[in-house]
Structures are given as C-alpha cells and as structure tokens.
Amino acid sequence: MLANVKKIFEEPLYPYLRSVDQDENPPVQKPVIIIGAGPVGLTLAIDLALKDIQVVVLDDNEKVSFGSRAICFAKRPLEILDRLGVGEQCIEKGVTWSKGKVFFDERQVYDFDLLPDPDHKRPAFINLQQYYLETFLVQRLEKLKADGKPVEIRGKNKVTSIDQKDEFVILQIDTPEGAYAMQAQWVVACDGAASSVRSMLALEFQGRVFEDNFLIADVVMDAKFPTERWFWFDPPFNRGQSALLHKQPDNVWRIDLQLGWDIDKEAELKPEKVKARVQKMLGDDVKFDLEWVSIYTFQCRAMENFRHNRVIFAGDSAHQVSPFGARGANSGIADADNLAWKLKLVLDQLAPEELLDSYVEERVLAARENILNSTRSTDFITPKSKMSGIFRNAVLELAEQSEFARPLVNSGRLSVPSVYDKCSLTGKDHPDMPAITRPGAPAIDAPVDKKWLIDLVGNDFQLLAINTKVPDMLQVNEICIKSLIIEATDIVRQRYLGNAKSAVYLLRPDQHIMARWLEFDEQAVIQEIKRITRYSGRGN
Amino acid sequence: MGTLNTFPNLNDPDGFYEELLRLHEGLSEEESTLVNAKLVLILANHIGDRAVITEALTLARKSANVDQF
Ligand SMILES: Cc1cc2nc3c(=O)[nH]c(=O)nc-3n(C[C@H](O)[C@H](O)[C@H](O)COP(=O)(O)OP(=O)(O)OC[C@H]3O[C@@H](n4cnc5c(N)ncnc54)[C@H](O)[C@@H]3O)c2cc1C
Numbered sequence: 001m002l003a004n005v006k007k008i009f010e011e012p013l014y015p016y017l018r019s020v021d022q023d024e025n026p027p028v029q030k031p032v033i034i035i036g037a038g039p040v041g042l043t044l045a046i047d048l049a050l051k052d053i054q055v056v057v058l059d060d061n062e063k064v065s066f067g068s069r070a071i072c073f074a075k076r077p078l079e080i081l082d083r084l085g086v087g088e089q090c091i092e093k094g095v096t097w098s099k100g101k102v103f104f105d106e107r108q109v110y111d112f113d114l115l116p117d118p119d120h121k122r123p124a125f126i127n128l129q130q131y132y133l134e135t136f137l138v139q140r141l142e143k144l145k146a147d148g149k150p151v152e153i154r155g156k157n158k159v160t161s162i163d164q165k166d167e168f169v170i171l172q173i174d175t176p177e178g179a180y181a182m183q184a185q186w187v188v189a190c191d192g193a194a195s196s197v198r199s200m201l202a203l204e205f206q207g208r209v210f211e212d213n214f215l216i217a218d219v220v221m222d223a224k225f226p227t228e229r230w231f232w233f234d235p236p237f238n239r240g241q242s243a244l245l246h247k248q249p250d251n252v253w254r255i256d257l258q259l260g261w262d263i264d265k266e267a268e269l270k271p272e273k274v275k276a277r278v279q280k281m282l283g284d285d286v287k288f289d290l291e292w293v294s295i296y297t298f299q300c301r302a303m304e305n306f307r308h309n310r311v312i313f314a315g316d317s318a319h320q321v322s323p324f325g326a327r328g329a330n331s332g333i334a335d336a337d338n339l340a341w342k343l344k345l346v347l348d349q350l351a352p353e354e355l356l357d358s359y360v361e362e363r364v365l366a367a368r369e370n371i372l373n374s375t376r377s378t379d380f381i382t383p384k385s386k387m388s389g390i391f392r393n394a395v396l397e398l399a400e401q402s403e404f405a406r407p408l409v410n411s412g413r414l415s416v417p418s419v420y421d422k423c424s425l426t427g428k429d430h431p432d433m434p435a436i437t438r439p440g441a442p443a444i445d446a447p448v449d450k451k452w453l454i455d456l457v458g459n460d461f462q463l464l465a466i467n468t469k470v471p472d473m474l475q476v477n478e479i480c481i482k483s484l485i486i487e488a489t490d491i492v493r494q495r496y497l498g499n500a501k502s503a504v505y506l507l508r509p510d511q512h513i514m515a516r517w518l519e520f521d522e523q524a525v526i527q528e529i530k531r532i533t534r535y536s537g538r539g540n
Numbered sequence: 541m542g543t544l545n546t547f548p549n550l551n552d553p554d555g556f557y558e559e560l561l562r563l564h565e566g567l568s569e570e571e572s573t574l575v576n577a578k579l580v581l582i583l584a585n586h587i588g589d590r591a592v593i594t595e596a597l598t599l600a601r602k603s604a605n606v607d608q609f
Contacts, residue, residue: 387573390577393577394574394580394581404585
C-alpha cells in the first residue's frame with residue numbers, strides 16, 4: 001500500500017456484528033446465502049431483497065475492495081444498476097467518456113469516438129473506481145434493510161466448509177467470535193476468481209494464463225490529459241510493450257504498463273522504480289502521487305457448469321477474463337441480473353428448480369463470448385510469437401494510412417451485453433422486426449413521453465405494446481404480466497418495429513426480450529410463459 | 541458464400557510474379573516479412589468474403605506440408 005490512501009478503503013463499511021443466528025442450534029435456514037460482497041454478490045443481494053427474498057451476504061472482509069480493480073462500467077450494467085436504484089449515484093460520481101486514441105511507437109495511429117447516443121439514458125461507458133461502486137451498493141443494501149427488506153450483510157464471516165444435502169446446504173462460518181453454522185436452500189458463490197467455494201467442492205477452473213506481467217498503477221495528478229482512453233503499442237517510454245492511460249474520478253488516473261514475462265516482481269514494485277516508469281510515461285514536468293500499485297498476470301478461465309445442485313456460481317468465481325475489454329465486473333453484474341428473478345420464481349414455487357439451468361445456459365454463453373473477446377485482445381496486445389508480432393505491427397502501420405485496417409486494431413473490445421440466441425427461454429421471433437431487439441437481446445433504451453423506456457420496464461414480466469393493444473394485466477400460472485402501451489416514435493420504430501406496423505414484446509424481469517409478435521395473442525403468451533413454469537431445458 | 545478460385549485467374553502470371561519479387565528487392569528478411577504480412581491483410585480485406593479467406597488459409601497451410609490447423 002502506498003501514499004495517499006483514501007479513507008474509503010480503510011473504513012470498515014460493514015463491520016462484524018454478532019448475529020442471533022450464531023447462537024442457534026440447530027442452525028437456522030435461510031432461503032438464499034450469498035458468499036462474497038464484491039460487486040456481483042452485492043448486486044444479487046439487492047435484486048433479491050427488492051423481490052422480498054430473504055438473503056444474507058457473508059464476506060470474510062469488512063471493507064470495500066482495495067487496490068486497482070475495475071474502472072470501466074458499460075451501459076448495460078448501468079441500466080441494471082438503475083433498476084436496482086444505484087445507477088444515478090454511479091453516473092454522478094463517474095467520469096463519462098467516449099473518445100480514445102491509439103498510438104504506435106511515437107505516432108498516433110487513429111482516434112475513435114463511441115459517439116454518445118442522445119437516445120439512450122445511459123452513456124456507453126463511465127469510469128468509476130470499483131470501491132465507489134461497492135460503497136454505493138453497500139449503502140443501498142443498508143437502506144433497503146432499514147426500510148424493512150429482508151437483507152443483511154455480515155462482515156468478517158468467512159465460509160470454511162460446505163456440505164450439500166438434497167434439500168439444503170450447510171455452511172460452516174468463521175467469525176472473530178468463533179464458528180457457527182447456517183443452512184441455506186440456495187447458496188450463490190460470488191467469492192471471486194480465487195473462489196474458496198469452488199475449491200471446497202473440488203471443481204475445475206480451466207483456461208489460459210497469459211505469460212505476461214502488467215504493472216497497474218493508479219496515480220493522483222492534476223494533469224491536462226483529456227478524458228480519453230489512450231492506448232500505446234510499443235511506445236518510446238515502454239519499448240516493445242504496451243501502455244494505457246485512463247481517467248477516473250478524483251483526479252485519479254489508471255496506468256497499465258506491460259512488463260513482459262521474466263521480471264523481478266519485488267524490484268518492479270519498489271516505489272522509486274514505479275515512479276521512474278510513470279514519470280517517463282507522463283513527462284518530466286508532471287507531478288503525481290501513487291495511490292495503488294500492483295502487478296497482475298492475466299488469465300481467461302471458466303467453470304464448465306455454473307450450478308452444482310444447490311450451489312450456484314456467479315461473477316469471477318465462475319469465469320475470469322483479462323481486463324482488456326472491461327468484461328469482468330460488467331458481466332458479473334449481468335450474471336446477477338439473470339439469476340435473481342429465476343431464484344425468485346423457484347423459491348416461490350412458480351417454476352421448477354431446473355429453471356436455474358437456464359441461468360447456466362445463458363451465462364455460460366456470455367462467459368464464452370467474453371473469454372473469446374478478451375483472449376483475442378490479449379493476443380493482439382501481447383503477441384506471443386514472432387509472426388503474431390509482425391502481423392500486429394503490420395496492422396498498426398496500415399491503420400495509420402488506411403481505414404480498412406482500423407477495425408483490426410484490438411486494444412480491447414469493450415463490454416457489450418450478450419444476446420441469448422438459441423437458448424431454451426428464447427422464444428418466438430418476427431421476421432419483419434429489427435435484429436437488435438430479437439428475442440434473447442436486452443431491451444434497447446429509447447425516449448418515451450419524456451421518460452426512458454428502460455425505466456418503464458423491468459423487475460416483472462411485461463408486455464410492451466407498440467401501436468397496438470394489450471390487456472392491462474395478465475395472469476398466467478400465477479405469474480403476473482404487466483403491460484406498457486406506447487405509440488411508435490421514429491426511434492422506437494427503428495429499434496422495435498422495423499418493417500412491422502405494430503408489435504407486442506414479452507419482456508422478462510431482467511429486461512431481456514423473450515418473444516415478439518405483430519399483435520397480442522393470449523395463447524401465444526401462455527406458451528412462452530410455459531417455457532419458464534414448465535422448464536425442461538428444451539424450449540417449447 | 542465461399543468457394544475460392546483455385547484455377548488460373550491472373551492474365552499475366554509472369555508479370556505478377558516479377559512484380560512480387562521486385563517488391564522485396566533490397567529489403568532485409570525482417571522487412572520482407574512485414575511487407576508480406578501487410579500484403580496478406582490488404583488482399584484479405586479486398587476479398588472480404590470470410591469463407592473464401594478460410595479456404596485460402598487452409599490451402600496455404602496444407603501446402604506447407606504440416607498438419608491442418
Ligand atoms: C487490474 C484490473 C482491472 C479491471 N478492470 C475492470 C473494468 O474496467 N471493468 C470490469 O467490469 N471489470 C474489471 N476488472 C474485473 C473486476 O475487478 C472483477 O470482475 C470483479 O471484482 C468481480 O467481482 P466479484 O463480485 O465476482 O468478485 P470479487 O470482487 O473478487 O469479490 C469476492 C468477495 O468474496 C469474498 N470472499 C472470498 N472468499 C470468501 C469466503 N470463503 N467467505 C466469505 N467471503 C469470501 C472476498 O473477500 C471478496 O469480497 C478488473 C480487474 C483487475 C484486476
């Protein structure tokens with residue numbers, strides 16, 4: 001830990017407090033226990049609490065995560081955080097950005113603009129330190145608890161063993177005041193890439209380690225650099241390697257410097273050495289302080305199955321990616337978004353527990369996509385053979401002169417939501433409607449009567465009727481389906497109608513589209529809902 | 541789409557070949573490799589059809605007398 005440490009890391013945000021459960025014998029049983037209070041565990045806990053599912057979050061720590069971790073948060077996770085009541089804070093604190101530059105050697109090869117789209121509530125990206133996101137999530141959770149929602153977080157509660165029975169799971173938990181046990185109907189392991197739950201269950205986590213080291217430094221400085229993502233290949237200040245500079249709130253800047261494989265980590269982490277490297281990068285006249293410095297080796301790994309009976313894995317415990325593309329926390333938040341409503345239906349006995357396998361199906365697909373993307377980026381950024389280095393340089397040199405080569409430059413393909421194509425919950429499509437809103441895709445935002453579409457849907461099943469009618473409310477197998485009727489504007493037409501004159505969309509509680517038709521047809525909706533209430537893993 | 545043309549398609553084979561050799565004249569092996577890499581990228585982009593490119597990659601690798609990739 002280096003100079004200028006902020007209070008936020010040090011403050012125990014959820015200090016250990018004795019719970020009455022510690023004195024219970026036999027142990028109490030909870031519907032859901034979440035292990036790990038990182039971004040994923042906290043997101044899931046809030047979502048479940050809002051659905052009135054009793055949930056306890058256990059974490060072996062009592063503070064937010066420290067050090068250089070996630071900074072880039074993408075539009076879709078921001079929309080999820082909005083649904084949970086945390087989005088606004090993130091936007092207010094975060095740095096919104098859309099521009100980037102790519103340099104090769106001493107030259108700028110090209111620049112890009114992700115063009116903020118005025119027809120979406122949320123921007124493509126914001127930068128926000130992970131510790132801020134976690135703080136906001138903890139505060140939201142505490143607020144829900146104060147408002148009477150059945151949620152709590154227990155610091156310094158370390159899970160040390162797991163015993164799966166047919167009907168429940170028994171957890172052994174260590175605390176500063178000794179051990180206790182609890183039972184849970186469902187356990188969600190959100191305990192990070194080094195998941196101890198995964199080890200306790202002797203489950204594999206396979207993939208690729210990239211033989212390279214990255215020095216990640218967060219520096220505090222009053223610099224004139226613009227709010228842009230700058231990426232260097234083979235710059236004079238870090239020959240033969242890559243570098244990244246990106247702005248965060250509070251005048252903190254993220255710096256990534258690739259170091260190569262054979263290095264002396266301890267020597268590289270010495271403050272003098274780090275300062276010299278950073279000074280060389282920023283120029284002699286820039287004054288800065290180091291906030292955090294770490295050396296990371298990146299990997300792309302995933303579990304084969306994210307559900308093992310009553311234990312479900314989400315976030316980094318289930319899949320880990322290299323940070324190029326900012327797909328770690330972003331996809332973990334989407335895991336939570338996908339799992340919460342399914343757990344709710346299963347606990348309410350409105351759907352069979354096999355429905356949870358659809359979480360596995362959809363999020364394994366997403367994990368594969370993320371791993372593919374971040375592996376490709378890592379291979380471009382850190383070429384592993386002479387020939388791949390030659391192709392990389394060829395691409396960069398061509399990109400400078402010729403537009404065609406620019407799409408080949410891969411300094412990270414930034415996180416986008418996965419579309420659950422061909423998955424068992426993905427239903428009927430209509431050929432006249434646009435591909436971006438096909439079943440399986442998340443709803444795409446659009447302005448609707450001075451509001452945002454994305455704010456008008458979510459948390460429940462919903463029929464969205466455009467230029468046509470649907471009943472105010474529909475009840476199918478005890479599942480309540482709400483309605484939203486809107487008139488098409490140009491943007492809505494472009495995003496939802498295409499060549500169709502009208503449309504009825506069926507949305508899931510996570511805002512993903514299940515099916516769409518020209519007009520309302522009750523039997524058709526019932527058929528789609530049966531995919532869930534009679535889930536068999538094969539679709540209908 | 542797809543189907544790579546594996547029949548003669550250049551109306552001036554000897555002229556093309558001469559030009560290709562001239563492209564590398566005076567270059568070190570390293571420079572030549574870079575130029576070749578650029579050429580591959582330029583031509584691949586011009587072809588555009590991913591299936592045709594895959595057929596071309598497979599054909600190139602096959603004649604290198606190593607296992608398929
Ligand atoms: C340098 C770097 C840059 C990154 N940049 C980005 C980015 O820009 N965007 C992005 O989306 N992602 C990024 N990531 C990835 C992101 O940090 C992770 O994906 C994210 O933290 C995963 O969240 P999680 O909740 O799954 O796990 P974690 O955040 O790892 O949380 C796990 C929690 O479980 C607790 N725990 C572990 N074992 C136990 C136990 N036995 N009992 C109780 N509690 C336990 C831990 O204390 C911890 O609090 C980056 C990562 C790195 C390293």
